[in-house]
Amino acid sequence: MDNQMFDIDKEQKLAINDAMELLSGKWKFCILHNLYIYENMLFKDLQEKAVKISPKVLSKELQELERNLLITRTVNDTKPITVSYTLTDYAKNIQPVIRSLIEFGLVHRRKIKEK
Amino acid sequence: MDNQMFDIDKEQKLAINDAMELLSGKWKFCILHNLYIYENMLFKDLQEKAVKISPKVLSKELQELERNLLITRTVNDTKPITVSYTLTDYAKNIQPVIRSLIEFGLVHRRKIKEK
């Protein structure tokens, strides 16, 4: 078995790494899932309902998601201004990941509780 | 809209958190994917072919995966001893996550390269 054969598909490795890098951070899945369900959320909503984290961290997570084209940031002309976040169309590509992650998580919770 | 209605299903939140905790660490997906493909790998193989990381980190990742019932560790009666790792049956529950992650990663690589 030579090295060439042994290495798994390089593309797949890179794909995993890319996806992992994108989804790194403790709260991205949770944010995406909340946006999937509620469609439109204000910064404050995300902070209070979705994830209980400091504004600094939430801000960073949101910026990364936006940079990766998964969410859209919209400034509302209110007083004081508010900012809405929604999923992009492109974000539907990531739904299978989240869905399967939740499914596994549910199974795993039961499994671990058995012990 | 009261809080009760607003909060997404608590179970789902917990599921996400559980799954995320389990899969935290830079190399778990890669390890699982390699084991899925090659079925049986030695510590050394994992280190050289799957992930290029220090033995300390690899060891830690493997222990966490084993503790979470996803892989099996088998000591081989060789000289010097070798240790084989394989996926458990239970690990098939996590395949959809990995598969969808790879699929998304492949799409995302192309998407990002466009920019």
Add this chain to the structure above:
DNA sequence: CAGTATCCAAAGGGATACTG
């Protein structure tokens, strides 16, 4: 070979105060 031990640098992330 399969780890463990040690050391260390960098990243992650929480709390709080502050600004436009």
Add this chain to the structure above:
DNA sequence: CAGTATCCCTTTGGATACTG
């Protein structure tokens, strides 16, 4: 309200040497 700035602690992970 929606962030940014600052401070600081914890975790993560890499390199290397060492042991059974």
